[in-house]
Each structure stands twice: as structure tokens, then as C-alpha cells.
Amino acid sequence: MRAIRVDATGGPEVLTVVDVPVPTPSPTQILVRTDAIGINYIDTYFRRGLYPRPLPYVPGDEGSGVVDEIGSEVTTFAVGDRVAWAAAPGSYAEYVLVDVSSAISVPDGVPADQAASALLQGITAHYLIESTYPAQRSDTVLVHAGAGGVGLMLTQLAVAKGVEVITTVSTDAKAERSAQAGAAHVLRYDDDIAARVREITGGEGVHAVYDGVGADTFEASLASLRIRGTLALFGAASGPVPALDPQRLNGAGSLFLTRPTLAHHIRDRAELEWRAGDVFAAVASGSLTVEVGAHYALEDAAQAHTDLESRKTTGSIVLIP
Template sequence: MKAIQFTQTGGPDVLALVDLPTPTPKAGEALVRHTAIGINYIDTYHRSGLYPVPLPYVPGNEGAGVVEAVGEGVTVVKPGQRVGYTTHPGSYAEYNTVPADRLVPIPDGLTDQQAAAALLQGMTAQYLAYTTYPIRPGDTVLIHAGAGGVGLLLTQIARQRGARVITTVSTEEKAQLSRQHGADEVILYTQTDFADEIRRLTGGQGVHVVYDSVGQSTFEGSLNSLRPLGAMVSFGNASGAVPPFAPAMLSAKGSLMLTRPKLNDYILTRQALLERAGMVFNWVASGELSLLIQPPYALADAAQAHRDLEGRGTTGKLLLLP
């Protein structure tokens, strides 16, 4: 089978198209033939070495396709069934073996590309808004990278929850896109100090919660954007990892709360996985949640996809097609 693999960490050029044996499902596993593969920012962390992985490594944590075969004892899926998955490595390939209890059936109302685009980012936006900081009607929230994949989905869900949504983006084109997906106010962080603008937009009060996927370059400004007792949700490192800091800073800025969540912990059980995925799939199928999917890349063009993603020139969801 064709797969993308890297044998050393570094820039996008370390990604190479290789031939690997098609895997055989073990007990409890299913073999999935991919029809669409999700690209996520965490893939660049694995490739760069920010999040260490065993080498050689096939990147990717999200895919959709058809069950080709199942291992011993598998009853939750069957050959020929359309399924999606996330938080399991090795998706940048034509095939992958996945624990069967991590597979989510794709409903008839969704395409494989929609499923591959919705699972990781959609469930991330869902748990952020429903569980990490449960948004309440009347809350004011700040979402960084408002035109990115998670940002566009989280904006829509926050509006569904009754929040006033403020986002940050880098260009006017992205600002327009963010507004189209429900943002009440959009800050161009390339032109304005976003923390100062937040104070102006909130009458000096600050926001109830900041959802920050950017990391190093926005961390302090995000804390400065919060009202007393506000919540800082740091869930990404697009600009680099947040450096160590003294927890006393949180009390000095108003007894703030800080958390660094990850999706895996919110879908530990199959029941939790199916509930969150089902909610996202239902929203997409009903039109309550709009997906912005960019023209897909061929599997062989994974390196270019990473360049485009890290260059901040993309919006919405990026996919690979095997």
C-alpha cells in the first residue's frame, strides 16, 4: 500500500511517499480502506518532533472509509460498513488497522469526506463548548484562529449555546469568513493588540472564556483578556509551546482558571465516543453545523498540505485522498 512516512523529524520535506505492507487486523481490530484522510495541526507537531513519536512513523490521526476485514472477536463493525475514526495513528495511508471499538459508523446522510472533516475538529469543538468550559447563554467568548477548522466549528457551536463570540484572525478575508460563520466581532491581530481590543469591546470587563489553539504568541494576551474568575482553555501550540510560568500569575490576574485539555480524555469510553461523534454528525447532517472543506490534496502531496497549513494560508478543513 502507499503511505506517507517520516524517518526523522523536521520540516514538511521529511514526509515521503513509500510502499508498505498492507496490515492485517489482529483480534479486536478492523482493517479500514481509506477514502478520505483528515489533516490536523497535531500532525505537524508529530512531524516536527514537538510531540515525540517512535520512528519511522506514519502520521495522521483521522480517517474515513470502508471496513475491508475484521479480526477475531469483532462484532461492533462488519466488512463493507462505512466508518470514521480519530485519535488513532497511521491514517496517512491507503489502509490502516484500527481498534474496532474506536470506529464510528458513518450515517447515510454524510459523505466520507464530511466524516473525515468532522470527527476530530468537530468533537474538539463540542467538548470545548459543552464540557471543558460549558458555555452559558450570555457568556462572551474569545476564540483564536477563528477561520481555522476548529475555530469555525467552535464559533457556530458557541452561538448555538447563546454566547457572544469574538474571534481573532490574520486577514480581512478570514475575518469575513469568521463573520459568515457567526462571529459577532472579529479582531485582526496583525493590526490590533487583541487584549486591548477585548477590553474595549467588553467595556473593560473581559471575556468569560478564551479558547486558545495558538499557544506561545497569544498566551499572555489571552490571560489579559479574561474577566476575574474567567477560564483560559489552552488546546494548541500553533505558534509554539507555552513556556513555564508561575501559577501565582493566575491569582494576580483575577483568580483565573487554566486548563490544557485533549480530545482523548473526553472519548475514553466507546459510549462517550459515540455520543460526541453522533452529536457532531447529526449537526452536520441537519445543516446546524456547516463544514468548510478545502479542495483535497492527493496523498503524495502531504508535504505541500503541511506547508500550506503551517503557513497560515488555509481556512477550514484540509483532507488527503488516497
């Protein structure tokens, strides 16, 4: 089978196509023929070496496809079932081994590309709005990268709860997409974001900021919060944030700062099924639209990373084997 392999950390050019044997499932695994493979910004962190991973490795953790073979102890899935996953290392490949504990059934009516995009980013949006800062009706929140995969889904989930959403974007086209997702106010990164947020909120600031951008937006995020507001820093697309003296949180209004991660929000099967079930049910009903902004052939993974890091993409992007 074909797979993408990283032999040394670096730029997108280190993503190379290789031929490797089709793996064999263990007793508690399923072998899935991939129909679509999710690309997420965290994939670039591993590729660049920002997050260490033993070399060589096949990137990717998310995708969707059809079960091709089951392990001897598997009883919950059968050959031919449609499944998706968000925690199967080595997903940039034509066949992927998925632990049964990580696989989720894909409902009828959810296309493969949306299924491959909905879990990691959708569950991230779900835990941010339901657990990290559980926004309430009439709250106002700020979502950075409002036209990205997480940003678009987070905006929709927040608006469905009656939350007013302010977003930031980099282009007019992205501003339009963010507004279509329900953002009440769309700001540009070159605006004075904190000043505009204060203006929009009558000087109060927002109840929460959901920041996956990091270095470029961190100061504006802190300055946009109201007293006892929450900054959820869930990514670092522009680089890691600088060191912070906790006393600053006091002076800025007894602020809360947290750095959540997906693994701590799907700690058992019940929590995974709750979050994934909510996301897929919303997609199937049409109340949550998963925008797949671009499809790339598997061998074009390097171009996909290039486009993602240069902010040329909107919504989610996928590889098609």
C-alpha cells in the same frame, strides 16, 4: 499500498511516499480502505519532534472510509460499512487498521471528506464548549484562529448555545469566513486584542478564551479574561507558551488556566459516542457546517503541511488517496 512515512523528524520534506504491505486486522480491528484522511496541526508537532514518537512511523490519526475486512471478534461492523475515526495511528495510507473501540459509523448524508474532518476537530470543539468551559447563553468568549477547522466548528457550536463569540484571524478572507460561521466580532492578530476585547465587553473581559495558537496569543488571552475567567489552552500552533508563575492568575482576577487534550475527553466508548454522535448529528442536520478548505492527493502531504503551517489554509484540509 501507498503510505506516507516519516524516517526522521524535521520539516514537511520528511514526509515521503512509500509502498508497504496492506496490514491484516487483529481479532478486534477492522481494515478500512480510506476515502479521505484528516490532517491536523498535531500531525506537525509529531513530524517536527515536538511530541516524541518512535521512528519510522506513518503519520495521521483521523480519516474515513469503507470497511474492507473485519477481525474475527468484530460484531459491530461489517464489510462495506462507512466509518470514521480519530484515533488510528498510521492514517496517512490507502488502508488503515482501526480498533473497533475507535470506529464510528458515518450517517448517510455526511460526505467522506467531512466525516474525515469532523471527528477530531469536531470532538475537540465539543469538549471545549461542553466540558472544559461549558459556555452558557449570554456568555462572551474569545476563540483564536477563528477560521481554522476547530475555530469554525467551535464558533458554530457556541453560537447555537446563545453565546457571543469574538474571534481572531490573520486575513480579510479568513475574517469573512469566521463571520459567516457566526462570530459577532472578528479581530486581527495585529490588533491590540485585549484592548479590543475590553472595549467590546464594556471593560469586563470575556468569560473564556479558547486558545489553540499558544505563544503568539497567550499574553493577550490572559489579558482578555474577566475576573474568574477561564483560559483553555488546547494547542500551540505558534509554539509553546512560556513558563507561568501561578501567582499571576491571582493578580489577574483569580483566573483559571487549563491545558485539556482530546484523549482525556473520550475515555470510554460511551463518551466517544456521545461527542461523535452530537457532532455527526449536527453535520447531518445542517446545523454544523464542516468547511473542508482544501483537498490534497496523498503524495502531496508535504505540501499540505507546508500550507497548514504557513496559515494558507482555512477550515479543515484532507488527503485523498
